[in-house]
Amino acid sequence: MQNTKHESYEEVIIAGFGGQGIMLAGKLLAQTAMKAGKEVTYMPSYGAEVRGGTANCMVIIADDSIASPLVDRPDSLIVMNKASLNKFASRLKAGGLLVMNSSLIDTKPQLDDSIEIIAVPADEIAVELGNKKTANMVVLGAYFQKRGILSPDTAAACLPDAIAKRHHKTLPVNTEAIHRGAEFTRDNQ
Amino acid sequence: MCGNEALAEAAIIAGCDAYFGYPITPQNEIPAYMSKRMPEEGRVFVQSESELAAINMVFGASATGKRSMTTSSSPGISLMQEGISYLAGAELPAVMVNVMRGGPGLGNIAPSQGDYFQATRGGGHGDYRTIALGPSTVQELVDCMPLAFDLADQYRMPVIILADGILGQMMEPIVFNKTPRRSLPPKDWALTGAKDREQNIVRSLWLPEGSLEKHNYKLQAKYDQVQKNEVICEQYQVDDAEIVVIAYGVAARIVRSAVNKARKEGIKAGLIRPVTLWPFPTEQIAKAADELNIFLVVEMSMGQMVEDVKLAVAGKTPVLFYGRPGGGIPAVDQLLERIKQLIIPAKKQ
Numbered sequence: 001m002q003n004t005k006h007e008s009y010e011e012v013i014i015a016g017f018g019g020q021g022i023m024l025a026g027k028l029l030a031q032t033a034m035k036a037g038k039e040v041t042y043m044p045s046y047g048a049e050v051r052g053g054t055a056n057c058m059v060i061i062a063d064d065s066i067a068s069p070l071v072d073r074p075d076s077l078i079v080m081n082k083a084s085l086n087k088f089a090s091r092l093k094a095g096g097l098l099v100m101n102s103s104l105i106d107t108k109p110q111l112d113d114s115i116e117i118i119a120v121p122a123d124e125i126a127v128e129l130g131n132k133k134t135a136n137m138v139v140l141g142a143y144f145q146k147r148g149i150l151s152p153d154t155a156a157a158c159l160p161d162a163i164a165k166r167h168h169k170t171l172p173v174n175t176e177a178i179h180r181g182a183e184f185t186r187d188n189q
Numbered sequence: 190m191c192g193n194e195a196l197a198e199a200a201i202i203a204g205c206d207a208y209f210g211y212p213i214t215p216q217n218e219i220p221a222y223m224s225k226r227m228p229e230e231g232r233v234f235v236q237s238e239s240e241l242a243a244i245n246m247v248f249g250a251s252a253t254g255k256r257s258m259t260t261s262s263s264p265g266i267s268l269m270q271e272g273i274s275y276l277a278g279a280e281l282p283a284v285m286v287n288v289m290r291g292g293p294g295l296g297n298i299a300p301s302q303g304d305y306f307q308a309t310r311g312g313g314h315g316d317y318r319t320i321a322l323g324p325s326t327v328q329e330l331v332d333c334m335p336l337a338f339d340l341a342d343q344y345r346m347p348v349i350i351l352a353d354g355i356l357g358q359m360m361e362p363i364v365f366n367k368t369p370r371r372s373l374p375p376k377d378w379a380l381t382g383a384k385d386r387e388q389n390i391v392r393s394l395w396l397p398e399g400s401l402e403k404h405n406y407k408l409q410a411k412y413d414q415v416q417k418n419e420v421i422c423e424q425y426q427v428d429d430a431e432i433v434v435i436a437y438g439v440a441a442r443i444v445r446s447a448v449n450k451a452r453k454e455g456i457k458a459g460l461i462r463p464v465t466l467w468p469f470p471t472e473q474i475a476k477a478a479d480e481l482n483i484f485l486v487v488e489m490s491m492g493q494m495v496e497d498v499k500l501a502v503a504g505k506t507p508v509l510f511y512g513r514p515g516g517g518i519p520a521v522d523q524l525l526e527r528i529k530q531l532i533i534p535a536k537k538q
Contacts, residue, residue, distance in 0.1 A: 027360070041359060041361045042359060042360040042361070043355060043358065043359040043360075046215055046358045066361070067446040067449060068445070069359050069439075069442065070518060070521075072520050072522065
């Protein structure tokens with residue numbers, strides 16, 4: 001399952017609309033990689049981001065030091081809505097991984113056969129958990145499970161650093177969301 | 190912690206006594222962070238009414254011997270130029286960070302390297318220089334803060350750090366306190382109250398005939414010392430290289446990725462990366478020009494540092510240029526293609 005080619009160098013783009021927690025997902029991914037002893041860079045789109053607009057971030061995880069922090073052709077793409085899928089899907093590397101939020105993306109994207117697609121009904125799972133805003137954690141959990149570079153447990157351990165103190169009451173539901181995303185992927189392979 | 194916040198904390202650790210600034214994207218995390226942390230440390234934070242006010246507050250605080258700084262982005266730094274010229278004239282230390290964005294004019298908020306001329310040529314009116322540092326990672330940005338304060342105090346001159354939107358916004362793991370600190374001369378010139386001593390005068394106005402010329406020679410002697418002692422330049426895979434790319438800041442990171450890719454394909458590419466943009470690593474590049482047939486300069490502008498490279502090379506070797514202005518960012522694969530096209534001439538015999 002684990003692709004050794006990606007063990008040493010993994011470029012990720014996470015994208016969605018503003019308010020879906022794209023930046024938080026990216027920061028958590030970066031902190032998880034740091035905790036696991038990896039080199040990591042995190043680069044957000046910045047500026048005129050508003051709720052409902054588009055948001056994306058780039059994360060690179062590597063064993064050696066990272067030169068450019070920018071991602072042209074990601075190994076993995078995590079998309080939370082259709083507009084982001086349309087924008088970034090063509091940039092995925094051959095043999096790459098697409099994790100998409102099937103709650104908001106109803107079509108099957110036309111992609112190279114070598115690209116693996118994980119469709120996770122993230123919004124539905126998050127609603128089941130009682131907090132729709134944790135859909136970002138669900139897709140992240142799915143990503144961790146599929147890629148196998150970083151563990152959902154390490155990510156959960158990083159949550160207190162990634163989430164502002166005033167929101168710490170949401171730590172349990174966010175942790176649960178990560179695990180549910182991972183479980184969904186494991187059960188539907 | 191993003192690059193902006195990391196540099197703010199590094200400035201506090203470096204002993205910044207006072208921060209004055211006016212908000213502008215993409216560096217707003219700096220004043221936001223400073224507004225919280227400086228009062229916690231019992232130090233001064235002022236959000237000024239304009240960039241003009243901010244730089245003159247820096248002047249005032251610095252004249253009293255305190256370590257003071259301001260930060261802004263390109264259009265805001267333009268507004269500060271008068272004050273920077275006065276700081277240089279009055280021989281006051283100061284640290285400024287320019288988190289560059291696209292220009293000219295208000296431009297946009299995307300990362301850019303269009304302010305190289307402004308930072309390395311003085312920027313304001315009159316015959317002066319500012320030390321200009323061009324870090325390329327968040328760690329280096331953090332390491333630059335104590336260095337900048339020490340250089341400013343040692344040479345009594347403004348130091349500007351040229352970052353850009355990417356460096357300010359991105360995150361990567363860092364360690365504080367890596368930079369060795371210098372032992373610095375006492376600030377016996379500072380305005381601290383003249384009771385029981387002769388008065389000190391901080392000024393940039395020299396009216397008597399010949400006095401300003403003499404002052405300019407003094408400044409120049411200082412700048413010569415800086416040029417002699419303070420050049421920092423990284424050479425990456427240069428020794429056996431057949432093509433060397435010269436770039437600074439974030440552009441150099443993209444070049445490094447292209448160099449690594451080229452090496453994997455068997456192309457002997459290398460990178461020369463000036464860390465001090467002024468003083469410029471003229472000697473290092475001149476030396477490399479003796480051995481190499483071609484240089485490629487890459488900038489996120491239409492070509493500014495390339496002029497310093499050409500001055501250093503002095504016609505010995507062709508210098509080619511590739512740049513993306515206005516917030517455009519060169520892609521690694523585009524650079525790799527350029528490198529492949531240029532490899533044909535190879536080394537001098």
